[in-house]
Structure formats: C-alpha cells, structure tokens
Amino acid sequence: xxxxxxxxxxxxVQIIHKKFSAIQMQLKQSTCEAVMxxxxxxxxxxxKRRNFSKQATEILNEYFYSHLSNPYPSxxxxxxxxxxxxxxVSQVSNWFGNKRIRYKKNIAKAQEEANMxxxxxxxxxxxxYGMMPSPGVPGSMVSPSGEMYSMAVSAQQQGLHHMAAVQAxxxxxxxxxxxxNMMVSVTGxxxxxxxxxxxxx
DNA sequence: CTCCATGATTCTAA
DNA sequence: TTAGAATCATGGAG
Numbered sequence: 001x002x003x004x005x006x007x008x009x010x011x012x013v014q015i016i017h018k019k020f021s022a023i024q025m026q027l028k029q030s031t032c033e034a035v036m037x038x039x040x041x042x043x044x045x046x047x048k049r050r051n052f053s054k055q056a057t058e059i060l061n062e063y064f065y066s067h068l069s070n071p072y073p074s075x076x077x078x079x080x081x082x083x084x085x086x087x088x089v090s091q092v093s094n095w096f097g098n099k100r101i102r103y104k105k106n107i108a109k110a111q112e113e114a115n116m117x118x119x120x121x122x123x124x125x126x127x128x129y130g131m132m133p134s135p136g137v138p139g140s141m142v143s144p145s146g147e148m149y150s151m152a153v154s155a156q157q158q159g160l161h162h163m164a165a166v167q168a169x170x171x172x173x174x175x176x177x178x179x180x181n182m183m184v185s186v187t188g189x190x191x192x193x194x195x196x197x198x199x200x201x
Numbered sequence: 202c203t204c205c206a207t208g209a210t211t212c213t214a215a
Numbered sequence: 216t217t218a219g220a221a222t223c224a225t226g227g228a229g
Contacts (some may be wrong), residue, residue, distance in 0.1 A: 048224095051226065
C-alpha cells in the first residue's frame with residue numbers, strides 16, 4: 001500500500017469543502033423559507049390587530065376633518081399625532097390612508113348629503129358676509145347663494161359618480177374655510193394651538 | 202354564530 | 216417613494 005500523498009489529501013479536502021458548502025447553502029435556503037412562512041403566519045400584524053383608543057381616533061378624526069381639503073399630514077404633523085395618540089408614525093400613515101379611501105367611498109354612497117349641507121352653509125356664510133361678488137343686486141341676498149347649492153343637488157340627483165367626491169372636497173374646503181367647526185363637533189381633546197400647521201399650498 | 206368596522210399588508214401606478 | 220385600491224384578519228356588536 002502506497003502512502004497517501006499530501007497532494008491527494010489536499011484534493012480530498014477540497015472536494016469535501018465543496019460538498020459542505022453546497023449543503024450549507026441548501027440548509028440556509030430551506031431555513032430561510034421556513035422562517036418566512038412562520039413570520040407571515042405568526043408575526044403578521046393583521047393577526048394581532050388592536051383598535052386604537054377612543055381618544056386616539058378622536059384626535060385623528062379631528063385632524064382629518066379639520067384638514068379635509070388636504071388630509072395629508074406632513075411628517076412633523078404625523079409625529080405629533082403619533083405622540084398624542086400613543087401610536088407609531090406608520091400607524092398614523094396607515095390610518096390616514098385608510099381614512100381617505102374610506103371617506104371617499106362613503107361619499108360615493110350616502111355621505112354627500114352632509115357635504116351638501118356643508119355647501120349650503122358655506123354659501124349662506126358667503127352671502128351673509130358678502131365675501132363673494134354677487135351676480136345680481138348688491139343688496140338682496142335671497143338668491144345668489146343658490147348657485148353652489150344647486151350644483152350639489154344636481155350632483156346628487158344625477159347619480160353620484162366620482163364627480164361627487166370632487167365636489168364634496170371643494171365644498172368641504174369652503175365649509176372649513178368659513179366655518180371650521182362645521183363638520184365635527186369637537187369634543188375636548190384640546191391641543192396646543194396648531195390650527196394650520198402644515199399648509200403646503 | 203354572522204356581519205360590519207377597522208388596522209395592516211400587498212400590489213399597482215405615478 | 217408615496218398614495219390609492221384591493222384584500223386580509225381581527226374585534227366587537229347584534
């Protein structure tokens with residue numbers, strides 16, 4: 001029997017090393033897959049969803065409805081809201097994302113009635129305070145406000161397409177401009193004055 | 202139990 | 216990257 005040469009040994013070591021690497025790779029891959037499956041099954045946050053506190057939703061809704069014309073809080077505003085609500089910034093982002101889309105859907109269904117009243121009230125405010133060039137006699141204010149109101153009505157009667165949402169936004173904008181407390185009767189939760197923090201017009 | 206509200210995720214498009 | 220839309224999964228009211 002001839003002795004094993006160092007060269008042969010080295011060659012065998014290389015082969016073993018290659019095999020080992022292959023096995024290692026395979027193991028890594030399958031472990032990774034298993035981890036991903038477990039993660040999606042047990043760490044999916046949807047499985048541990050908790051509703052926010054009443055106060056938190058109150059704060060978020062208050063912000064949303066007082067910024068209806070532009071419900072996109074800046075990063076700082078989100079941080080502020082997150083702090084006040086005791087939730088994370090991403091939760092605030094999630095909340096606004098959900099809120100915007102679901103608000104629009106509600107508009108499409110039945111809530112444009114509320115905006116109609118908002119428009120009506122805004123129009124009354126305009127007429128009352130003479131903040132709009134009146135088309136007719138300067139003194140009389142019986143009819144001029146009817147213009148926007150009838151727009152809203154016709155939008156409703158013509159069967160609410162997505163157009164209704166656009167108008168609703170416009171009206172809400174007017175409404176909040178002339179009467180910020182219209183949409184929601186604010187209940188407590190008074191924050192430090194931050195009424196118009198993030199206007200990015 | 203079912204049904205709806207709601208928070209989170211995923212996918213697509215701009 | 217972000218917003219919007221669709222969808223998922225849970226909580227809670229009935």
